Amino acid sequence: MTSTQTRQELTKEFQGIKYILTSGMRSKLLLTIYEHPKNLDDLRTELEKPSATILHGLKELETNNLIRKVNKYYELTSNGYLITTNMVKLIENWYSVNKSKLFWNNHDLSDIPEDVLKNIYLLKDARYVNSTTSDLSNAFNAYIKLISRAKQLKIMLPIYSENHFKHLIQILNKKQFKSLELVINEEIRDAMQKNDYLSKSILENEKVKIKCISRKIRIFLTFSEEFASLTLFFKDGHYDDSQILIAHDKNSIKWAVNLYSYF
Amino acid sequence: MNINNDITNDIKFLAKSEIRLKILSELYNEPNNIQGLVKQTKITYSSVSNNVGKLEKNNYIKKINNKYYVNPMAKVYFKSLMDFKSSIDMINDYNDFWDKHNLKQLSTDSIKNITDLKNSTLVEATPIEIFKTHNTIKRQMQESKTVKAIFPYLHPEYPKLIENVLKNKGTVELIIPQSIFKEMIFRINGKTRRKAIKKGKLRVYNFKENLNLYLTICDRNIGLSLFKTDGSFDQNRILISNDLKSYKWAEKVFDNIKQQVI
Numbered sequence: 001m002t003s004t005q006t007r008q009e010l011t012k013e014f015q016g017i018k019y020i021l022t023s024g025m026r027s028k029l030l031l032t033i034y035e036h037p038k039n040l041d042d043l044r045t046e047l048e049k050p051s052a053t054i055l056h057g058l059k060e061l062e063t064n065n066l067i068r069k070v071n072k073y074y075e076l077t078s079n080g081y082l083i084t085t086n087m088v089k090l091i092e093n094w095y096s097v098n099k100s101k102l103f104w105n106n107h108d109l110s111d112i113p114e115d116v117l118k119n120i121y122l123l124k125d126a127r128y129v130n131s132t133t134s135d136l137s138n139a140f141n142a143y144i145k146l147i148s149r150a151k152q153l154k155i156m157l158p159i160y161s162e163n164h165f166k167h168l169i170q171i172l173n174k175k176q177f178k179s180l181e182l183v184i185n186e187e188i189r190d191a192m193q194k195n196d197y198l199s200k201s202i203l204e205n206e207k208v209k210i211k212c213i214s215r216k217i218r219i220f221l222t223f224s225e226e227f228a229s230l231t232l233f234f235k236d237g238h239y240d241d242s243q244i245l246i247a248h249d250k251n252s253i254k255w256a257v258n259l260y261s262y263f
Numbered sequence: 264m265n266i267n268n269d270i271t272n273d274i275k276f277l278a279k280s281e282i283r284l285k286i287l288s289e290l291y292n293e294p295n296n297i298q299g300l301v302k303q304t305k306i307t308y309s310s311v312s313n314n315v316g317k318l319e320k321n322n323y324i325k326k327i328n329n330k331y332y333v334n335p336m337a338k339v340y341f342k343s344l345m346d347f348k349s350s351i352d353m354i355n356d357y358n359d360f361w362d363k364h365n366l367k368q369l370s371t372d373s374i375k376n377i378t379d380l381k382n383s384t385l386v387e388a389t390p391i392e393i394f395k396t397h398n399t400i401k402r403q404m405q406e407s408k409t410v411k412a413i414f415p416y417l418h419p420e421y422p423k424l425i426e427n428v429l430k431n432k433g434t435v436e437l438i439i440p441q442s443i444f445k446e447m448i449f450r451i452n453g454k455t456r457r458k459a460i461k462k463g464k465l466r467v468y469n470f471k472e473n474l475n476l477y478l479t480i481c482d483r484n485i486g487l488s489l490f491k492t493d494g495s496f497d498q499n500r501i502l503i504s505n506d507l508k509s510y511k512w513a514e515k516v517f518d519n520i521k522q523q524v525i
Contacts, residue, residue, distance in 0.1 A: 002282075006305045010281035016351035017344065021278035027271065065362065078364050078492065079354055082374060086350040089375040093343035094270045097336055105322075105336040115508075117339050118346045119376070235335075 019064075020087060025049070025057040027087065030076070033067060034084045037075035092121035100128035103243050107232035111218045113262050122255035126228075126247035139244040143222070143229060146246065150224040151176060154260060156183040158217045159239050160191050169201045172208065183211045183263050213263060221256055228256035276321065277344060282306055283314050287323065287333060287341050294330040349378045357385050360500050364489040368476035370519050379512040380487070383504035396501040400479055400486055407481035408433040411517055415474035416496060417443040422450035429459045438468045438520055468524040477501075478516060485513040 020027055025047075032038060032046055043054050058074060061067045066080035076084060097104050097120060109117065131138040144167050147153060153171075157164070171177050182202075184192075189212050192198045202208055218233040230245040247253070277283055285304050289295060295303070300311050315331060318324045323337040333341065354361055354377075366374065388395045397418065404410055404424045414421060414437060425435050429451070439447055448456065448467060459465035477488035477496070487502045 002306045002310055010285055010306075014278075014281045014284050014348070016355065017278050017348045018281070020351070021274055021347075024271070024275075078361050078366055079358070081366060082354050082361060082377060083351060085371060085374045086347055086377065090274065090343050090347040091270055094274060094340060097339050098270060098273075101336065104339060105334055107335060109335045109338065114342060118342055120339060120343070121375070 020083065023057075025053065026061060029054070029057050029061060030066065030080065030084045030087065033074055033076055034081075034088065037070070037073040039072050039074070043074070089121050092124050093118070096120045096122075096124045096126070099124070100126065100245060102130070103128045103232075103245055106234065106243070107240065108218055108235045108237075109232070112259065116255070116259045116262065119255060119258065122251040123245070123247060124251070125249040126245050126252050129244050129246055131242040136242070139231070139242055142246060143231075143244055146227050146229055147171060147222060147224075150226065152179045153222060153224050154181040154183075156217060156219055156221040156260065156263060157188065158185070158220055158233075160188050165192075165198055165202065172201065172205055177207065180205075180208045181211065182208060183213060183217075183260070185213050185216050187216070211263075217263065219259070221259060223253055223256040223260070225253070228252045230256070273340075274344070277323075277340070280314065282310055283318060284344075286311065286314055286318065287337070288345070290324060290331055290333045291338060291341055294327075294332045296330050300331075346378055349381055353378055353381050357383070357502065359387075360385055360489070360502055363492050364497065365475045365492050365494075366489070368474065368520065369516065373512065373516050373519070376512060379508040380502065380504055382506045383502045383509060386501045386503050388499040396488070396498060399501060399503065403479065403481040403484050403486070404428065406483060409480075409482060410434070411436045411478075411480040411514075413438045413474060413476055413478040413517065413520060414443070414447070415440060415477055415490070417446050422447055425465075426451045426455055429455050429465060432464075434464045435459070436466045436468075436517075438470055438474070438517070438524065440470045440472075440474050444469050468521055470520070470524055474520075476516075476520070478513060480510070480513050480517060485509050487513070 020030070028047055029043070032043060038046070040051060040054065043058075044051060047054060058067065058069075061080070062069065065077055066083060067074050068077050069075075129139050129142045131140075135141075140163070147167070148171055150171070168180070172180060189203070189210065192203055203210060218237075220231040220239070222229045227246065227248050229247070231243065232240060234240050277287070282304075285306065286300060289300055289303055297308065297312050297315060300306075300315070301308050304311065315324070319326065319331070322334060323340075324331045324333050326332075386396055386399050392398070397420075401420065401424065405427065407428060408431070410425070410428050410433065412435075417439075425437075425447075428435050437447075444467070451465075456465065475490045477486075479486040484503050484505045487504075488497060488500060490496050
């Protein structure tokens with residue numbers, strides 16, 4: 001038997017989340033009322049449960065100061081609003097990861113700061129593009145299509161890839177393209193410097209701003225004002241060019257900006 | 264919000280068992296085997312092994328060379344669950360600060376990152392020091408080179424405090440409601456004020472509607488106060504913080520409200 005003391009300590013430690021998350025009724029009530037205040041009829045129709053069950057749940061939440069009743073309508077208290085908003089975040093975080101399960105589970109995430117991972121809910125509208133056996137470069141092509149329409153780009157480039165450089169130079173040569181900010185590590189910069197062509201057309205290009213960092217990064221992040229994309233490394237350290245996460249919405253771009261700001 | 268049942272069931276699977284959460288948190292910090300987990304958590308062998316089995320079956324952990332590792336995805340799940348836990352702790356720890364207070368001026372994203380404020384201190388007025396909250400802010404403004412603030416009301420000492428920051432070659436950025444605009448600005452010494460405005464050292468944004476939030480960002484601390492749901496300002500409580508995360512959080516709130524003005 002696990003000792004009573006250990007058991008009590010554990011119970012105390014996780015009490016808060018357990019109360020909210022293990023009762024389907026409580027969490028559903030909070031999420032439903034979060035949209036806007038509801039009366040008992042609304043709740044009965046939405047949750048498809050008898051009044052007695054719902055009233056029991058409501059009573060509990062009221063006692064815990066998470067909801068209150070105003071003129072027959074139940075609404076969240078300020079504490080209820082704080083908790084429910086954060087529960088929505090939890091569910092959205094979970095949803096974002098779950099939506100692109102293979103992508104997140106196959107890769108090394110250790111270079112993504114914890115605070116950025118915690119806000120993965122911002123990526124809930126991101127789409128994950130996988131290469132298939134019939135089209136091995138599906139992910140790469142999708143990436144090139146994205147960046148070739150951009151007017152300005154910020155890229156964290158963790159790999160030395162002639163193929164990527166070739167396309168970047170093409171984009172840089174376009175008149176309408178304004179600026180490229182490139183975060184690379186010293187090793188990659190040194191390798192690029194050894195190549196006259198790359199030196200001239202990228203490193204010394206006036207449209208390009210280079211930020212050189214000493215540590216190796218295992219994140220390939222690209223974003224502009226219109227899109228964000230992410231590719232990662234396998235856990236064994238190899239770069240994976242077969243899977244890419246692509247998004248066009250504001251929140252995803254916000255996530256990218258935030259991740260970028262750490263480097 | 265459309266509740267995805269699979270997701271809520273997955274969350275429930277973890278949240279339901281303190282033992283599973285404890286095992287995950289141990290393995291998150293350091294991969295281990297069952298013996299090691301028993302030693303660290305003081306949970307019995309049978310419980311540990313039973314729950315490790317369940318976690319493995321549900322793809323949260325994986326055994327590599329006799330040690331269990333948390334899968335990358337499960338790490339994100341676990342982290343966001345723990346983040347939710349600390350948001351609850353944060354709400355409970357500062358219950359008097361949040362309870363029956365108006366949060367409408369804060370964006371959903373700010374609320375979702377409320378845990379950024381978890382290293383705050385709640386300063387409360389006491390019968391012996393009824394102006395404790397004001398004095399705290401006053402001290403901060405006196406010691407500050409840059410001040411960013413959202414002032415929903417005018418305290419008679421504010422114009423002088425701002426004037427002093429400007430006289431010391433500091434920078435002040437304010438968001439204030441229209442109703443106190445003149446009173447606030449014209450009580451700052453005219454010469455100092457005009458010079459500062461010209462040099463971009465004093466910027467004031469006029470908020471057309473009611474402001475339901477009090478925020479200061481000074482050199483050493485940020486301060487946050489709220490209005491009560493009955494509409495009155497809670498002048499007896501201020502949340503003070505000085506870590507990087509809370510600064511980032513406060514800057515975002517400030518910028519967000521500034522966006523609504525310009």
